[in-house]
Amino acid sequence: MFRAAGTQFQMISMVASIAHLKRSGGPPHAVPYALTLLPASKRGKVDPCSIDYIANVIGGRADSDDSCYTGFDPFRGDWGMYGSLSLVTQTGYNGHLDELGIVVGRYYIPLQYDAADVLEAPLGFDNPRLEEKHAKHRGRLLYTPFKKVEARPLWGLDSxxxxxxxxxxxxxxxxxxxxxxxxxxxxxxxxxxxxxxxxxxxxxxxxxxxxxxxxxxxxxxxxxxxxxxxxxxxxxxxxxxxxxxxxxxxxxxxxxxxxxxxxxxxxxxxxxxxxx
CATH class of the missing domain: 3.40.960 (Endonuclease; Chain A)
Structure with a gap:
């Protein structure tokens, strides 16, 4: 259906910023302080993709979640390099932990869609207006296509x-x-x-x-x-x-x-x- 319609998508990465590693005998537990959205880009512009690319990703034949941004600042939306998290850690990362943006997930949004098709889960407010405003605000952040390459703060500390x-x-x-x-x-x-x-x-x-x-x-x-x-x-x-x-x-x-x-x-x- 998407192929026949020629639908174009944007790949959005969810980037977690880590404040601290808790160690208690087992693997360290990472405590995040921010979650930021970043669109896929190429030569400084937002890079759309087709449904065939997404099918390959879901099938595991291309791309992976082993990605990170070094020198990442979620407050200003700046970063230095994008690459493999495994490679960065194996070669000896010597930067500050809170400047390492780790890609923890991805999703894809079509460039055109009907907002009525979006299914939202309630947050649990007793006030219906709070639920309505929450869903509207969440929708603007999560489902609005990016017009330029920039960081979009989703959750976390402000300063x-x-x-x-x-x-x-x-x-x-x-x-x-x-x-x-x-x-x-x-x-x-x-x-x-x-x-x-x-x-x-x-x-x-x-x-x-x-x-x-x-x-x-x-x-x-x-x-x-x-x-x-x-x-x-x-x-x-x-x-x-x-x-x-x-x-x-x-x-x-x-x-x-x-x-x-x-x-x-x-x-x-x-x-x-x-x-x-």
């Missing part, structure tokens, strides 16, 4: 300061959940697909905020507040209102200044541990 604090907490044996969405009914959800970046989603009644990190056992939400967005009196009043709403819903919160993470990472992590 390097968050990564620094996350890595220090992991090094100390903690493993908080990144990007958790809170609602006024006392529930929380993993904020998949960078939901909080969707302005429409923020203004739906019942949503409170998204924390940078969350410790479920202690019901503690952690925020990394940069000077750019949290220094003004108006921003501080807004943050205080959010903290009060979280407290009313049964959560505690702690705010770490971005400049303190940069100047004294140990002290910043100590503040989180004291709250725990």
């Amino acid at each position: 390097p300061i968050e990564l620094f604090l996350f890595q220090e907490l992991l090094r100390r044996g903690h493993e908080p959940e990144p990007q958790v969405l809170f609602t006024t009914d006392g529930k929380c959800h993993a904020s998949l697909y960078h939901l909080w970046k969707d302005i429409e989603f923020r203004h739906i009644p019942q949503t409170v905020t998204v924390s940078d990190f969350y410790f479920p056992k202690q019901k503690l939400a952690v925020f990394c507040d940069s000077n750019a967005f949290h220094r003004s009196p108006k921003a501080q009043a807004k943050d205080q209102a959010i903290d009060e709403k979280l407290k009313a819903a049964g959560y505690r919160s702690v705010r770490i200044q971005g400049r303190s993470i940069v100047k004294n990472l140990k002290q910043a992590a100590d503040l989180v541990e004291d709250s725990l």
